[in-house]
Amino acid sequence: MIQELLTHWMTPCPRPIRRLGYLHDMIAVRARHRRCRDAWAPHLAATRERVAAAVDATPGRDLAVVLGAGLLLDVPLDALAAAFRRVVLVDVCWLGETRRAVRRFGNVDLLDHDVTGLAAACRGVASIPAVPRGSIPYLRDADLVCSLNCLSQLPLNPRLALESLPDVSADRLDRFSRAIVAAHVEALADAPGLALLVTDTTANRVLKSTGDALSRDLLFGHPHLDGGDTWWWDIAPAPEEDRRYDLRHKVVAGVV
Numbered sequence: 001m002i003q004e005l006l007t008h009w010m011t012p013c014p015r016p017i018r019r020l021g022y023l024h025d026m027i028a029v030r031a032r033h034r035r036c037r038d039a040w041a042p043h044l045a046a047t048r049e050r051v052a053a054a055v056d057a058t059p060g061r062d063l064a065v066v067l068g069a070g071l072l073l074d075v076p077l078d079a080l081a082a083a084f085r086r087v088v089l090v091d092v093c094w095l096g097e098t099r100r101a102v103r104r105f106g107n108v109d110l111l112d113h114d115v116t117g118l119a120a121a122c123r124g125v126a127s128i129p130a131v132p133r134g135s136i137p138y139l140r141d142a143d144l145v146c147s148l149n150c151l152s153q154l155p156l157n158p159r160l161a162l163e164s165l166p167d168v169s170a171d172r173l174d175r176f177s178r179a180i181v182a183a184h185v186e187a188l189a190d191a192p193g194l195a196l197l198v199t200d201t202t203a204n205r206v207l208k209s210t211g212d213a214l215s216r217d218l219l220f221g222h223p224h225l226d227g228g229d230t231w232w233w234d235i236a237p238a239p240e241e242d243r244r245y246d247l248r249h250k251v252v253a254g255v256v
């Protein structure tokens with residue numbers, strides 16, 4: 001806990017990003033990964049394998065862009081750096097350990113960038129802002145773009161920042177969230193190069209006592225990728241979130 005607080009204080013992070021909770025979330029993901037390392041391993045390996053397969057399937061060797069690179073848990077950085085002249089890792093902020101981890105690669109850059117283009121617009125506003133087109137750096141130039149386990153996260157902090165606005169219904173927030181998801185997928189679909197999407201789509205809370213599952217769509221009604229590979233991510237096995245149930249996310253990976 002103290003280590004997490006220290007990381008929060010010491011990590012440089014643009015103020016709107018910090019205020020919206022992104023840095024807090026990244027530190028929480030690091031802590032949960034440490035607690036659930038074994039449970040997460042198959043999901044992280046499956047993601048890395050899909051990225052490696054996408055690298056093999058990409059004819060160009062100039063530029064690869066990775067969106068939501070975060071802690072690099074699911075990023076096969078050695079393979080990417082070996083295959084491409086340049087690799088750009090994109091996220092809203094970075095922990096010190098990630099900055100240190102990429103230093104050994106002369107051709108890997110970290111880019112602080114909000115792919116929704118919305119984060120800064122969601123604080124101190126009087127109404128729900130319009131959702132802009134998804135903002136993917138170097139989209140036109142990249143041979144390969146990988147969106148790695150970030151799609152379902154994109155609406156969460158903007159939505160939270162808007163929840164306390166007067167006269168904002170859950171329904172309107174759901175439509176706003178769905179539009180953010182759609183904007184990202186549409187931007188990926190616009191990529192002239194190969195675009196790989198790996199995302200969780202469904203959360204299942206599976207009761208230990210009966211095996212019954214309570215299911216929730218993580219993409220707010222946006223259609224799930226058709227025909228991709230799917231697997232389950234044991235994201236919070238009991239008692240991580242609750243001793244009564246395991247939380248599992250269904251993941252899909254495929255070319256957009």
Ligand SMILES: C[S@@+](CC[C@H](N)C(=O)[O-])C[C@H]1O[C@@H](n2cnc3c(N)ncnc32)[C@H](O)[C@@H]1O
Binds near residue numbers: 072091117150153
């Ligand atoms: C579940 S984590 C995936 C982490 C990452 N792929 C890894 O291996 O550590 C989701 C990531 O999406 C990033 N993210 C969330 N909203 C974002 C946004 N608007 N723009 C860019 N990245 C965002 C988070 O900061 C986080 O690192």
